[in-house]
Every structure is written in structure tokens, then in C-alpha cells.
Amino acid sequence: MKLRDVKYVPFSDTWLKEKTDDITRYLRLSAEFGCSNEGGRIYEDFKNNINKCISxxxxxxxxxxxxxxxxxxESIKKLRPEGPRRLLSHLPDDYLNRxxxxxxGRxxxxxxxxxxxxxxxxxxxxxxxxxxEDFPPTDYWTHIKDPAAPHYITGRKLDLTRGHMDAVPPDDDTIYTLLGxxxxxxxxxxxxxxxxxxxWKRYLPLDGENESRGCxxxxxxxxxxxxxxxxxxxxxxxxxxNLQNIAGWTRADSYGYVCPGWPEKAAELAYKDxxxxxxRNGVYGAMFMAAAISAAxxxxxPMEAVRIGLTEIPENCLFAEGIHWALEHPCSDYREAADKMWAVYGGMFNGSAITNAIHVVMGLDIGKKDFTRTIGQTIAMSGDNDCTGATAGSIAGAVIGKEAIPSKWTxxxxxxxxxxxxxxxxxxxIEEVCGRYTALARKFMQF
Structure with a gap:
């Protein structure tokens, strides 16, 4: 399947949101007019129809x-292009720095x-x-909307800003790394x-009866x-x-960390996860990112790691096409990258595995091995930009090592x-967490 074969059914987000709002207002209006029972019946019919549509x-x-x-x-593996599969047979001397x-970086x-x-x-x-402030940013933001508002259960929005951090702020995309x-x-x-x-059931907190928090x-x-x-x-x-959304590949980093230079195994672990x-492309995205991080x-x-990542997914899938497209259309900055990408992939959800992966690849290409430029340009493209910034930072960081990351970020x-x-x-x-990854990598790389 190629992008040219994808034909999106035209629809309006605005229309859908307005009609949902109309239903809410009519429910309240029916109560105010003294016919809440009948209004409730109509609403139940509406819910049943919506659930039928989803099914x-x-x-x-x-x-x-x-x-x-x-x-x-097994079928995925048969459709991969030729690749190195394994670059290292043991833990490299510079593993801990990387x-x-x-x-x-993540x-x-x-x-x-x-x-x-x-x-x-x-x-x-x-x-x-x-x-x-600079844009694209060259340091953490100094201000944020609703600074006192909660951020992922235990934090505040203010924690994300320069001068107000006392640790890595809580976020689902860092929690997924720990769950791995x-x-x-x-x-x-x-x-x-x-x-x-x-x-997941053991560690993710619950909110009320059987409602998961933090994801x-x-x-x-x-x-x-x-x-x-x-x-x-x-x-x-x-x-x-959400079968082809970004979240699958935001969970992939751990598998690259414990299989350094072994992209095939990293991709296999990401597949299981x-x-x-x-x-389909939601899964290929996770396999690609795990393999690219491993190769890094x-x-x-960083771009060599990206090209190696492509060798662990089906050669002619939509995700691979998107990454090849990004490699064939280098850009000078975030604005050009975003404009070019959305001109081609405009029908996709803003949280798509494919569009956001293109942001990562273009950000890595624009940034080269400059960490600040890489994450700044990547998040400036918008989209699910805590995920894209995290993964671009992870790949770039694995290539250059912590010593090359400016201290203002760490x-x-x-x-x-x-x-x-x-x-x-x-x-x-953090050093303890890195030690735990090192112990696993040392163990796994013996196989």
C-alpha cells in the first residue's frame, strides 16, 4: 500500500464537535422544559447508535x-529489506555514556x-x-499556561519551566520507559x-472504579x-x-537501551510490547524506533541509525514510505519541514505514528549532532511534541553521549x-535507573 492509495472520507471535526455540544445542551434544555425522562430516552438511543457505529x-x-x-x-520479518540485524556482539566500552x-536526552x-x-x-x-524567548527554543520555557494546574497526578504545570524544576517532571512518556x-x-x-x-495493572494508579490514570x-x-x-x-x-497512533513507539526506548547495537532483537521486543x-503501522513505528535507538x-x-531502523520493518509499508519520504526531502528548518509534511500527509490524525515519526527524522536531520538544535527544531514542528522531542533526544543522546549534551538540559x-x-x-x-538498564544490557548481550 502506498500513500497515493489512501483516500480519506471528507468530514468536519468542527461539525462533529458542534453536534456533540448540541446534544449536551438539548439534554439540559429537556430537563428545564420538564421532559427529562423523554430526553434521557433519546440520549440512550443516541449512545446506542454511537456504540454501534464504533463497533x-x-x-x-x-x-x-x-x-x-x-x-x-514472522511475516513482518520476511518483508524487511536487507539489514545488519546485529552490529555489536558485546557491550561497548562507551555504553554507559551513550x-x-x-x-x-529523552x-x-x-x-x-x-x-x-x-x-x-x-x-x-x-x-x-x-x-x-528563542523559537525554536534553545532552553526550557520560562512561562507556561495555568502554572498551578496539575500535571500527571503528582506534578504541576509549573514544574516544566526553567527555574522551577527539582527533577524530571512526571509524564506518561517517561513512565512508559520505566514500565518497559x-x-x-x-x-x-x-x-x-x-x-x-x-x-501495567500493578504499577499504574487508578482513579475511581476501574479507571486508569497516567495513560x-x-x-x-x-x-x-x-x-x-x-x-x-x-x-x-x-x-x-488508536491502532496506528504514536503511543506504541513512545514505549520503545527501553528495548533499544538493553539491546545496544542489536536492532533486530530490540525490534522484536518492541513488537511484543x-x-x-x-x-500495522502503529507496530512498525515501535519496531523502527527501537531498532534506530539500538543502532544509535x-x-x-543519527541518520545512519534511522536508516538501520528502516531495515527492521516491512519495506513497502506506509510507515516506511513516510520515513523514506522524509529522507528524500531534507529541510532547512522546522517550518519548512512541517509545511512539506502536512502538504503530503494532511489527512492523518495529528497523533499519528507516521506523521510524528517524520517530525523526529526531520528534526534529527536538521539538528545533525547538535542536541539543542535537534530537540528545539523537533518540538517546534508541533504535533505530539513531548513524544517527538523525547525520541529525538533519545536517539541523538545515544549517538553523542551525555558529555556532549549541554548541562542546561540536564x-x-x-x-x-x-x-x-x-x-x-x-x-x-537517574543514575540508579541507568545502572539497572546496564545490568540488563550486560545480561542480554550475552545471547
Whole structure:
């Protein structure tokens, strides 16, 4: 399948939102007019029709097959182009410096992007101009909207700004990295999807009855289904329209960290993780990112890591086409990159695995090995830019090592990260976390 074969059904986000708002107002109006019982009946009919529509869409997409985009691992492997598969047979001497670069790089990129996540380019640019800051940013933001508002359960929005951090601020994209670590520590490389689900149920906090906190989109849907008694694989797919969204590859970093220079194995582990609640290009995105991060420990150019990442996914899938397109259309800055990308991929969701991966690749290409330029240009493209900033920072950091990351990005964390997982301390020591990754990598690389 190629992009030219994708034909989007025209629809209006505005119209859908306005009609939903109309339903809400009519419900209140029916009560005020003394006919709340009848209004409630109409609303129940509306809910049933909506759920029927969702079920029809789910059946439609899950029934579709494409020879270029299989879902099982063995078929995926058969469609890969030639690749190195494994670059290193043992832990490299500079592994710890590169790991610290990747981990701190991920934390920094996530924190920078989270402050204005999903804000349009013009909004971010106007925000920077109002407070006399650089755009694309060259340091953490100094101001944020609603600074006293909560941020991921245990934090505040203010924690994301320069001068107000005492650790890596809490975020789902840093928590996913830890969940990967916890899964690998308990179950090793042979973990099953059921093992992973148990880790998620054990550590992710709940809000009320069977409502998961600290994760969103397809991850929250899966957790809610699991907590309500559904089993895998149904729990990962039921009422989940996020099968090709970005979240799958935001969970991929741990697998690259523990398989340095072994992109094939990193991609296999990411497949097991991501395919629990993603399909097709959502899964390929996770495999690509895990392989690219793994390769970044063994190369000296971020773009070489990207090209190696492509060798672990189907050669003719839509995701691979998007990355090849990005490689064939180099840009000078974030504005050119975003404009070119949306001119081609304009029908896609702003949280798509593909569009956001293109942001990462273009950001790495624009930034070269300059860490500040890489994450600044990447998050300036908008989209799900705490995720894109985190992954661009992870890949760049693994290539250049922590010693090459300017201290303004790492010193504010004071060597620790703020988390919200059940049964764990509120803060984790970053060096201790890196030590735990090192122990796993040393063990796994013996195979």
C-alpha cells in the first residue's frame, strides 16, 4: 500500500464537535422544559447508535488485510529489506555514556515538548515572542499556561519551566520507559503480553472504579478493558481507534537501551510490547524506533541509525514510505519541514505514528549532532511534541553521549525523576535507573 492509495472520507471535526455540544445542551434544555425522562430516552438511543457505529468501524478495520502490512512477526520479518540485524556482539566500552545521553536526552526532549504539547506552530511562536524567548527554543520555557494546574497526578504545570524544576517532571512518556524496564527486570526478554499487562495493572494508579490514570488514548482503553475483566488480545483492541497512533513507539526506548547495537532483537521486543494494542503501522513505528535507538549506540550519525531502523520493518509499508519520504526531502528548518509534511500527509490524525515519526527524522536531520538544535527544531514542528522531542533526544543522546549534551538540559533535573507509579518512591535516582538498564544490557548481550 502506498500513500497515493489512501483516500480519506471528507468530514468536519468542527461539525462533529458542534453536534456533540448540541446534544449536551438539548439534554439540559429537556430537563428545564420538564421532559427529562423523554430526553434521557433519546440520549440512550443516541449512545446506542454511537456504540454501534464504533463497533462497525472496529469490524471494518480489523477485517482489512494487506500483503505489504502483516501483523504477525514472522511475516513482518520476511518483508524487511536487507539489514545488519546485529552490529555489536558485546557491550561497548562507551555504553554507559551513550545510555546516559539517551536517557537524559529523552527526559529533556519530553520536558521541553510537554510545556506546549500539541500547540500549533503559530501559538508556540507567539508565546515565545511574547516572553522574549528563542523559537525554536534553545532552553526550557520560562512561562507556561495555568502554572498551578496539575500535571500527571503528582506534578504541576509549573514544574516544566526553567527555574522551577527539582527533577524530571512526571509524564506518561517517561513512565512508559520505566514500565518497559520493570517488565524486562521481572520477566526478561521472554516476557509475554500477559506479563506486560500484569506490570501495567500493578504499577499504574487508578482513579475511581476501574479507571486508569497516567495513560491515555489506546493505553487507557486497554487498561480499562483489562480492569473490567477482558483478556488479551481483545482488551487491547476493543473500542480502540488508536491502532496506528504514536503511543506504541513512545514505549520503545527501553528495548533499544538493553539491546545496544542489536536492532533486530530490540525490534522484536518492541513488537511484543506494541502489538498488545496496536496494529500495522502503529507496530512498525515501535519496531523502527527501537531498532534506530539500538543502532544509535553503535554509530556516529543519527541518520545512519534511522536508516538501520528502516531495515527492521516491512519495506513497502506506509510507515516506511513516510520515513523514506522524509529522507528524500531534507529541510532547512522546522517550518519548512512541517509545511512539506502536512502538504503530503494532511489527512492523518495529528497523533499519528507516521506523521510524528517524520517530525523526529526531520528534526534529527536538521539538528545533525547538535542536541539543542535537534530537540528545539523537533518540538517546534508541533504535533505530539513531548513524544517527538523525547525520541529525538533519545536517539541523538545515544549517538553523542551525555558529555556532549549541554548541562542546561540536564542540571535542572538534579539527578532524579519524578514519577507516579504505585508502590514506588515519588522520585527515582537517574543514575540508579541507568545502572539497572546496564545490568540488563550486560545480561542480554550475552545471547
Amino acid at each position: 462497525q468501524f472496529q469490524e471494518l478495520v480489523l477485517a482489512q488485510k494487506d500483503d505489504d502490512e502483516p501483523d504477525d512477526l 545510555l546516559r545521553g539517551a536517557f537524559y 527526559m529533556a526532549g519530553c520536558t521541553l515538548g510537554a510545556a506546549l504539547e500539541f500547540n500549533p506552530i503559530e501559538t508556540m511562536k507567539a508565546w515565545a515572542e511574547y516572553f522574549n 524496564l520493570l517488565t524486562l527486570e521481572k520477566y526478561g526478554m521472554d516476557f509475554t503480553q500477559e506479563d506486560m499487562a500484569e506490570i 491515555y488514548w489506546g493505553e487507557r482503553i486497554m487498561m480499562t478493558n483489562l480492569l473490567n475483566g477482558q483478556e488479551l488480545p481483545e482488551a487491547g483492541l476493543e473500542a480502540n481507534p 506494541c502489538s498488545v494494542n496496536h496494529r 549506540f553503535a554509530v556516529d550519525d 542540571d535542572p533535573f538534579r539527578g532524579r525523576m519524578h514519577i507516579y507509579l504505585k508502590g514506588l518512591p515519588e522520585y527515582l535516582d
